[in-house]
Amino acid sequence: MQPVVLMNVFEVPSGSEQTFLLWWKEHSELFRDEPGFINAWLYRSVSDDAHFSFINIAHWETADCLAAARAKHITGHPAPPDIKGHPALYALEVQY
Incomplete structure (x- = not known):
């Protein structure tokens, strides 16, 4: 079985970035020691008009x-109410 990739794009209202970052760091720590976890990265948009901030x-x-x-872990640690995530799971299709 090949590894899978979770891609979760987040809508974070202006002014809620720090709240989101604190939640994400805390939430991510919960997953770090779970069986099967490999790694995680969080990217922030460099464009002010991006629909998904993170x-x-x-x-x-x-x-x-x-x-x-x-x-x-999900039920006990929901995202703040003004932040909306859109998670999806992917598998590698083509590698160059």
């Missing part, structure tokens, strides 16, 4: 590992 990219050994970790 993009989280996390690599997991399997989709099942991610599902188990999410089941354990």
Whole structure:
């Protein structure tokens, strides 16, 4: 089974960036020690007019590992109410 990539794009209202960053760092720490976690990165848009202010990219050994970790942590640590995430899971299709 090949690793999977979680890509989660976030809508973060202007003025809520620090709240989001604190939540993301705290939330990410919960996943760091879970079985199957490989790594995670958070990217911030360099454009003021970007629809998605932040993009989280996390690599997991399997989709099942991610599902188990999410089941354990998501409900107790929701994003702040004004922040909306759009997560999707991907597998490598083509590599150059």
